[in-house]
Amino acid sequence: MAAAVSTETVxxxxxxxxxxxxxxxxxxxxxxxxxxxxxxFCYHPRLKPVGMCRMCLVEVGFKQPDGTVRKMPKPQAxxxxxxxxxxxxxxxxxxxxxxxxGVLEFLLANHPLDCPICDRGGECPLQNNxxxxxxxxxxxxxxKRHLPKAYPLSQYVxxxxxxxxxxxxxxxxxxxxxxxxxxxxRFRGASMQPSTxxxxxFESKFSGNVIEICPVGALTSAKYRFRAxxxxxxxxxxxxTVTPCGTNIWFDHRSGKFVRVNGRTNEGVNExxxxxxxxxxHDFYNAADRLATPFRxxxxxxxxxxxxxxxxxxxxxFADGGExxxxxxxxxxxxxxxxxxxxxxxxxxxxxxxDFRPSGGLAWSERLENKYGLDPVGGxxxxxxxxxxxxVFGASLADEQxxxxxxxxxxxxxxxxxxxxxxxxxxxxxxxxxxxLRYNPGSAAVVAAGLxxxxxxxxxxxxxxxxxxxxxVPADKLRAAAASLGENGAVVTTRRLAKPAAxxxxxxxxxTGRTFLHMGPHANTEGAAALGALPDxxxxxxxxxxxxxxxxxxxxAAAAGKLKAxxxxxxxxxxxxxxxxxxxxxxxxxxxxxxxxxxTESAEYASWLLPLALPAEQDGTYTxxxxxxxxxxxxxxxxxxxxxxxxxxxxxxxxxxxxxxFSTSEVRSLIDSVxxxxxxxxxxxxxxxxxxxxxxxxxxxxLEKLAQTLGGL
Amino acid sequence: MSFDVFxxxxxxxxxxxxxTARRLKAxxxxxxxxxxxxxxxxxxRWRHVLTRYDSGLERCIGCSLCAGACPAxxxxxxxxxxxxxxxxxxxxxxxxxxxxxxxxxxxxGYCQDACPTGAIVLRQDxxxxxxxxxxxxxTKEMLLEPIR
Ligand code: SF4
Ligand code: SF4
Ligand code: SF4
Ligand code: SF4
Ligand code: FES
Numbered sequence: 001m002a003a004a005v006s007t008e009t010v011x012x013x014x015x016x017x018x019x020x021x022x023x024x025x026x027x028x029x030x031x032x033x034x035x036x037x038x039x040x041f042c043y044h045p046r047l048k049p050v051g052m053c054r055m056c057l058v059e060v061g062f063k064q065p066d067g068t069v070r071k072m073p074k075p076q077a078x079x080x081x082x083x084x085x086x087x088x089x090x091x092x093x094x095x096x097x098x099x100x101x102g103v104l105e106f107l108l109a110n111h112p113l114d115c116p117i118c119d120r121g122g123e124c125p126l127q128n129n130x131x132x133x134x135x136x137x138x139x140x141x142x143x144k145r146h147l148p149k150a151y152p153l154s155q156y157v158x159x160x161x162x163x164x165x166x167x168x169x170x171x172x173x174x175x176x177x178x179x180x181x182x183x184x185x186r187f188r189g190a191s192m193q194p195s196t197x198x199x200x201x202f203e204s205k206f207s208g209n210v211i212e213i214c215p216v217g218a219l220t221s222a223k224y225r226f227r228a229x230x231x232x233x234x235x236x237x238x239x240x241t242v243t244p245c246g247t248n249i250w251f252d253h254r255s256g257k258f259v260r261v262n263g264r265t266n267e268g269v270n271e272x273x274x275x276x277x278x279x280x281x282h283d284f285y286n287a288a289d290r291l292a293t294p295f296r297x298x299x300x301x302x303x304x305x306x307x308x309x310x311x312x313x314x315x316x317x318f319a320d321g322g323e324x325x326x327x328x329x330x331x332x333x334x335x336x337x338x339x340x341x342x343x344x345x346x347x348x349x350x351x352x353x354x355d356f357r358p359s360g361g362l363a364w365s366e367r368l369e370n371k372y373g374l375d376p377v378g379g380x381x382x383x384x385x386x387x388x389x390x391x392v393f394g395a396s397l398a399d400e401q402x403x404x405x406x407x408x409x410x411x412x413x414x415x416x417x418x419x420x421x422x423x424x425x426x427x428x429x430x431x432x433x434x435x436x437l438r439y440n441p442g443s444a445a446v447v448a449a450g451l452x453x454x455x456x457x458x459x460x461x462x463x464x465x466x467x468x469x470x471x472x473v474p475a476d477k478l479r480a481a482a483a484s485l486g487e488n489g490a491v492v493t494t495r496r497l498a499k500p501a502a503x504x505x506x507x508x509x510x511x512t513g514r515t516f517l518h519m520g521p522h523a524n525t526e527g528a529a530a531l532g533a534l535p536d537x538x539x540x541x542x543x544x545x546x547x548x549x550x551x552x553x554x555x556x557a558a559a560a561g562k563l564k565a566x567x568x569x570x571x572x573x574x575x576x577x578x579x580x581x582x583x584x585x586x587x588x589x590x591x592x593x594x595x596x597x598x599x600t601e602s603a604e605y606a607s608w609l610l611p612l613a614l615p616a617e618q619d620g621t622y623t624x625x626x627x628x629x630x631x632x633x634x635x636x637x638x639x640x641x642x643x644x645x646x647x648x649x650x651x652x653x654x655x656x657x658x659x660x661x662f663s664t665s666e667v668r669s670l671i672d673s674v675x676x677x678x679x680x681x682x683x684x685x686x687x688x689x690x691x692x693x694x695x696x697x698x699x700x701x702x703l704e705k706l707a708q709t710l711g712g713l
Numbered sequence: 714m715s716f717d718v719f720x721x722x723x724x725x726x727x728x729x730x731x732x733t734a735r736r737l738k739a740x741x742x743x744x745x746x747x748x749x750x751x752x753x754x755x756x757x758r759w760r761h762v763l764t765r766y767d768s769g770l771e772r773c774i775g776c777s778l779c780a781g782a783c784p785a786x787x788x789x790x791x792x793x794x795x796x797x798x799x800x801x802x803x804x805x806x807x808x809x810x811x812x813x814x815x816x817x818x819x820x821x822g823y824c825q826d827a828c829p830t831g832a833i834v835l836r837q838d839x840x841x842x843x844x845x846x847x848x849x850x851x852t853k854e855m856l857l858e859p860i861r
Contacts, residue, residue, distance in 0.1 A: 225794065
């Protein structure tokens with residue numbers, strides 16, 4: 001993070017070339033404007049400069065009135081020096097070159113130089129800087145220091161102390177960005193070592209990032225350890241589909257096998273960070289039991305079958321099934337897959353029995369946008385950075401919305417936003433919250449109502465004292481929270497928060513002019529909802545004439561033997577709750593079709609088991625929790641005959657007479673014809689950084705209905 | 714020009730036999746391969762060998778530098794970690810899989826040049842013919858020197 005940059009400019013020269021730059025910009029950043037580079041180790045544009053490694057030494061002077069330049073007697077660290085009027089910077093004089101050689105020689109004196117076995121070799125800033133600026137031979141003939149190698153800091157991060165150059169990037173990351181302050185330096189001088197305080201595990205939800213920002217191979221990934229060298233890998237831009245954030249990633253693969261994930265810069269979403277679920281949670285691509293062909297159940301056994309047989313069998317069981325058939329889909333499928341599946345369900349299966357939500361879920365008329373005309377996601381992750389105050393309600397953001405968490409923390413750390421956290425249990429965000437409201441389980445709505453009353457300055461029964469009696473939140477804490485939240489800002493919560501609380505918060509946010517973000521839990525929750533994977537909603541958010549069964553209804557109907565056929569697409573029914581109900585449901589349907597990438601528990605009940613291609617194995621778009629539509633191309637090949645769900649759905653539709661669809665771009669034009677939000681997107685933007693779906697815009701109506709909700713508390 | 718049997722037929726034949734007769738006295742240059750073999754130059758670069766240290770441990774540390782240097786992209790290396798129970802090479806890392814596609818190899822020796830431990834060397838075995846294409850994928854087991 002550069003020092004505060006004002007709009008004022010100053011005149012400087014870099015290697016005698018004149019340049020106008022914002023006042024206060026750091027010298028390392030200013031020279032980039034000329035395409036020059038100052039070598040660095042400890043400086044990181046998103047961290048505070050500390051000047052620990054001295055790699056960035058430059059000569060600096062000032063213009064004298066007579067036009068000459070008077071140089072400072074000693075070289076200066078470019079990463080800690082802000083530019084000022086008349087400054088003359090020299091980045092490649094003989095003195096600077098000598099200084100760089102000297103710095104590198106010192107660093108290398110203590111460095112093991114085991115590049116051939118170092119996971120950083122090939123993409124190592126120390127190698128690169130040494131090659132570009134360093135001495136070509138060593139004068140150091142003495143014994144090198146010996147320190148622990150491959151010390152496991154955590155299950156993910158391995159520390160090789162010999163390679164550490166004590167730049168402090170890892171320590172600063174945990175202090176400034178992730179906020180868990182897990183790492184610190186022990187000892188001083190040449191024996192300085194990064195480690196956790198009590199030599200405990202490095203417990204952080206963002207620990208993977210230190211591997212990427214460490215300028216040497218001191219911190220390496222335990223999962224990537226010795227798996228490949230950078231030049232063995234192919235890398236492709238991808239999107240994380242295991243979190244709802246839409247984190248941009250580099251998807252590294254070798255010989256068609258997934259190898260590792262690195263953060264990819266997208267200022268709007270993840271800046272350059274990843275959470276550990278993203279960084280270390282993609283191993284399922286290499287699952288040993290990936291399905292590669294359709295399987296038919298013959299008695300107890302599963303026998304491989306062809307897609308053609310499978311399609312016929314599925315059609316025979318589902319086509320024109322009406323009320324007797326149902327489909328549950330996963331909200332991690334692509335927009336294209338979800339859209340084609342719901343189209344198949346409605347047009348060919350002639351039913352509205354489709355749902356993606358684990359349980360319950362709101363009916364069409366109960367949803368914020370329909371009930372009140374309020375936008376459930378009225379802002380973006382990036383907007384949060386400049387919100388003066390942020391209320392985080394009923395969510396453990398670091399777990400549920402990791403990138404939103406980092407942005408909220410950045411708003412507090414870099415821009416002084418006041419943060420209020422209200423939740424039943426302690427969360428990471430408590431550490432920087434101005435006020436923490438810890439309420440009793442089940443009393444979220446009352447706390448929300450109490451906050452609304454204070455913020456919107458309305459009368460009602462939810463006085464701080466009443467709230468205290470119900471929720472256990474002290475009355476003055478609630479008042480302090482309202483005071484801290486001030487006049488404007490943002491309200492962040494997730495779909496996990498039960499209905500009345502979210503509704504009250506949405507109205508409160510509207511009444512007080514705050515941005516409201518009600519964020520969904522999966523990679524494509526928003527897409528599934530917008531594109532009609534719901535029993536009562538058609539693509540484009542249009543209400544269905546007759547509502548079908550929701551997840552709970554489907555399971556109940558199946559358990560009662562009222563369903564002839566059930567299709568689970570990417571969903572393990574046992575993850576949907578009540579195991580008893582689920583096993584009865586699965587036993588009682590005649591035909592159970594399970595589409596998944598590997599055999600799940602539900603698959604044991606299946607009549608047909610169909611192989612599913614994973615997100616990186618197909619072309620597709622995803623709508624993240626801030627309603628950003630992003631694209632991921634087919635990076636890997638799906639194993640065997642595994643297919644993307646949109647292909648399966650289109651084949652079934654085509655077999656029963658619909659016009660065939662040959663590509664995802666054709667699917668996207670179909671989507672555009674029924675979902676105006678998606679029609680307004682430009683594919684070029686979707687591919688390059690993603691594009692936000694248009695805000696619905698607030699068109700509030702029926703706000704008085706809230707009184708009913710409040711009355712019910 | 715008229716045709717002359719002596720000048721145009723008999724004389725060339727006789728002088729031809731003369732050359733042969735003179736050669737008969739000189740040393741022979743052909744060898745009776747495969748029974749006989751010519752001595753090779755010491756720096757001949759043919760079939761690769763993965764060498765070992767005198768202790769019997771493999772030199773190869775699975776660093777993939779040879780694969781990176783190879784202009785024909787015909788080396789595939791997969792590394793793994795040594796443990797005290799299963800130790801293949803000194804240090805932390807060894808090559809778990811090492812393959813060279815001899816059909817693509819151009820015997821340039823860059824791999825030998827790049828190798829930091831002197832593990833991969835090109836030696837003098839040039840008899841690489843085979844019947845199946847698959848047989849030209851030389852695996853680590855085929856390349857590794859036997860323990861002396
Ligand atoms: S950190 Fe860089 S310089 Fe050091 S051993 Fe690893 S690759 Fe080599
Ligand atoms: S472990 Fe890496 S990031 Fe941390 S201080 Fe050492 S060199 Fe810097
Ligand atoms: S000799 Fe040349 S072409 Fe053959 S494996 Fe070595 S580097 Fe590759
Ligand atoms: S042969 Fe040499 S260069 Fe190739 S992987 Fe083994 S040690 Fe590395
Ligand atoms: S980059 Fe400036 S001192 Fe390290």
